[in-house]
Structure formats: structure tokens, C-alpha cells
Amino acid sequence: MAEERTNPTPDLQAGGNGYKSGSNLERVLRAGHFAVTGELGPPQGADPEVIRRKAHLLKGVVDAVNITDNQTAIVRMSSIAAGVLAMREGLEPVVQMTCRDRNRLAIQSDLLGAYALGMCNLLCLTGDHQSFGNHPTAKNVHDLDSVQLVRMVAELRDDARFQCGDEIKEMEPRFFIGAASNPFGDPFDFRPYRLAKKVTAGADFIQTQLIYDIPRFREFMKRVVGMGLHEKVYILAGVGPLKSSGMARYMRDQVPGMIVRDEYVDRMRAALKGIPKEEKARRRKALRSTGIQICIEQIQELREIEGVAGIHIMAIEWEEAVRPIVEGAGLLPRPTDFLPSPEIGGGAGGGGQEYE
């Protein structure tokens, strides 16, 4: 199915196979494999060890790993810097870039730097509002919105032009361009159209918001497939293991743009049945194994939905859960014949090895 995908702007520069960036993620998807991406949240500090530790948990388990960009508007190590550290550990990063903290000059300059350092996947985001984070009195930027960001990155790559129209004379950054989609945001009827706008703007892949309402996601995908979007873009369904019924309730009630069906809250609660309160370790274990089990079942269900090309696992501050999830879903080992190589790798650095 995936091999038959149309390549809207075929490009022969990145290795002669029509690859846009030549990244591992792009190769996995182009080869028709069901892709697996993960997430790695940089620390709220300057310790590179945190990245190394998390990277080891994800290595060989995911095809690429998203490095979040000041997620929930909390200051963390830069996604590009953390991406370099993750790459040194043998992981391929998907650099996340929001419109909240940078204007078009800063974004383009950082993208030139990120590419020079060997990054070749990018996820373009609007960004959570700063009022959620630890600097609520900050000024936000939003010079561009995420659709405009996708287009700008596509033009950097495909036209070798900066947003202003000036030509890039030396080397254009060639990213595999991602965008987000939230099938659970409103207005629901507009969500497939917004996805279509991102595709028109130049998105190569889409990662969705966490899915805890599969019927609604199914309806969303029906519309997306009806519009033929799944033939133009790779859609990775977002999942994440629940840690407790409290976490499920919090996401259901407190996180804007999320829907969590009661069945998940109930199942997490039921996991504790018969385990006395004082047996904390047992309760914790029961919750965690139920969270992982639910996630595995979700992946199996999502995999069957037409147009889903892969899975994006967001195990927030629980990277240990990713291996059992991927393994349990029957998605190991990951394809390795597409590992980035210096010859055809995306970035000028050509892969992580250089930094070891």
C-alpha cells in the first residue's frame, strides 16, 4: 500500500531514490513498513546524561524520536541540542519546532543549524500557550502559524528559498516535514480540512494528538481517507500509556483538546481491584502493566484503520514503557536496512556517528 503512495514533489537530490530527506523515518515509511516513533522530553536542566539515559531506552525500539520544544511552555533544554545528544546515542531525532518562541528569522536560522548538525526530520507545531507553562508573563511570538511554518520549511527544501524569497546559495536544509493533527479538537468538521491545508503546505507526515477515543478517530480517518489525504501524507496515530485512572481523568477533564473515553478511566481503576492500599509497589505494577496492555491493544486496533501508516508513542516521562509496548504490539525488531548512512543521510553531518 505504502509503496504506491504518490510523491507530490519528487526530489532526486537526496540519494537518487526520490527521497526528500533520506531520513530513516522517511525510508521506513517509503518502504511500506508500519512506522514507530517515540518521544523524548529534554530535561529542565543542562545535564546531557538525562538524554543519554532516555535514548538508551528507545534505541532500536523506534524508527525516530520526537524531541519536544519547550513542551507545555516549560523551559527545557533546546530540542536541537537534545537532538544532537540523542543522535550521538544512535537515535534519529524528529526535531519539534513551535511558532510560540521564535519568529521567521529565528526559525530559519535554527533550522539551518539543525540540518548542519545532522537533523533531518522536523515536526512543525503551533505550540501550547505560554500561560500553561512556567513563564506565564512571557511575550509569545506567533509570527507564523503551523501551516505557514510547514510551507516555509517546504520552500527552504524544494525551492531553496528563504521565506522572504531570497535564494539559498550554499546548501538548502532538506527536512522530512511533519505536522500535527488533533482529531479531538473542535470544530471537528474542520479538522480534516486543517490536515488538508498542512498537506497542501508541504507536510510529508502527520503525527496525531494522543488517541483515547478510537471511534472518533475512526470517523476522522474516514473523512481523511475520503479526501484522499492518506495517499499524500503518512499518518502516524498518537498513543500513550496511561499511568493511573487519575491521569486518565486529568486528561479527560483538564487538558484542552483531549477526549478520553470513560472505558479507559474505568479499566485503570479496575486494575487496582483486590490490591490493598498499603501494597503500593503491587498497585503501581498493576497500573503500569494495565497501561501498557491498553496501549498495545490500541495500537493493534489503530493499525487496522485505513490510512494509518504508523504509530507515535508518547510515553511522557515513562520511556521504559516504550519497549514493552512496541514488543507487545509485535512491532519488533524495527527495520534496520534503512539506517541513515553518511552517503545518503539527510543532514550535512550525515548521521550521529560523527559526534561520538
Added chain:
Amino acid sequence: MIVGEQKPLEEIMGLLGDARKVLVVGCGTCVTVCFAGGEKEVGILASELRMKSKLDGHPMEVDEVTVQRQCEWEYIDPLEEQLKEYDVVLSLACGIGVQAMNERFPDMLTLPGLNTTFLGLPEEQGVWEERCQACGNCVLGLTFGICPIARCSKQLLNGPCGGSQNGVCEIDPDTPCAWQLIYDRAVKLGRVEQLLEIQPPKDWSSSRDGGPRKIVREDLRLVEAE
């Protein structure tokens, strides 16, 4: 109109410092309509200042005057003689009025008594909402009369972010999502297809980002430019 809100009394007292003779100057236009700096509010604040300063043991002499429009020379020029009697002026106009006073009367310090909040309208009695950011390049023609620059928390031009749910913005359940409003209006008008076009990055040079703005209309000037 310009909507303002009075600063807390403590902050105003702090700004006034050890001034003994204060003139509170109101404005009869926007801030009168939004009950923040008209004749009535000037009277109330002046009384508060007299009482508070007396309680603090340093009584202030506070007089009151309200002009029709503090942002036009012709309305503030008549204050010139009167101002000389005071240590300081406290303006209850918007930031434009405060600056006009300082500009016109460079020997007299005029302090702000209001925070100029936004350009908006009274949604109902006692409730004002922002409607315009004066970006200098109106997009209302693309968004069915609902401004995403002023009313979307992220100033998005291509549709709602992932935080829009049940018609409200992610930052506050009392803030409607501008893009939900725009989408609903598009549906009502049968023009959803207009929202499928990608809006290019906005030219912010007409906004504050381009530096302080100025309009010159030669057809209206009384003195020709050199």
C-alpha cells in the same frame, strides 16, 4: 473604542509619591463610556486620594477637571494656566491622553491613573471585550468579520490550533475560540471553502513590529510638507 481600567489605588499613591498638590484630569470620550476615567470616576478617585493621603498622615490637595478629549491639542491647550498650580497631574485618560499631556506640557509631569486595556466593545453592561489589535492590515474580509489577530490567543490565520474544544480557547473557558466563531460563520454563510485557502505569513510591518506608525494625509494638511 479604547477600553481602560483604573490602576489600583496603592499603585497610584506610589506613583504620586510626595506630591502635595495634584490635578486629576479625566477624559470625556472612550474612557468615560467604559466608566474608567470620565468626570464621575475622576470625582471618586480624587476623593479616595484625599482620604487615603489624610489617613496616611500626609494630606494631599486634589482638584478635578475633565476635558472632552485628552488626545487632541485643542481640548487640552486651555489647561495650560491651571496646571501651573500643581506638583503633578494624574491623567485618567488612555495612554494617548497621558502622552498628549506630557508632550504639550513638558514642564509638568503627567502620570497615568489607568491601564489602557484594549480596543473593544461593551459585550453587555459591565463587560468589555477586545475586538481589534490595530495591526494596520485588516484581515476581517478573510475571516467573516471575526478577527483572529485580536481574538485568537495565538493569532492564527489558517484555522484553530489543537486546543480548541467545545467552542472555547485553551487558555480560558470564558474565552470563545475565535476560529470556532469563524468556522461557524463560514458554515452559516455557505463559504467554508474560503477557509481552505492557505493564508500566507502576515506582513507585520504595518503593525507595531514595523516601528511606531504614522499616517500623513497631504490632502488634509494645512501646512505643506517641506
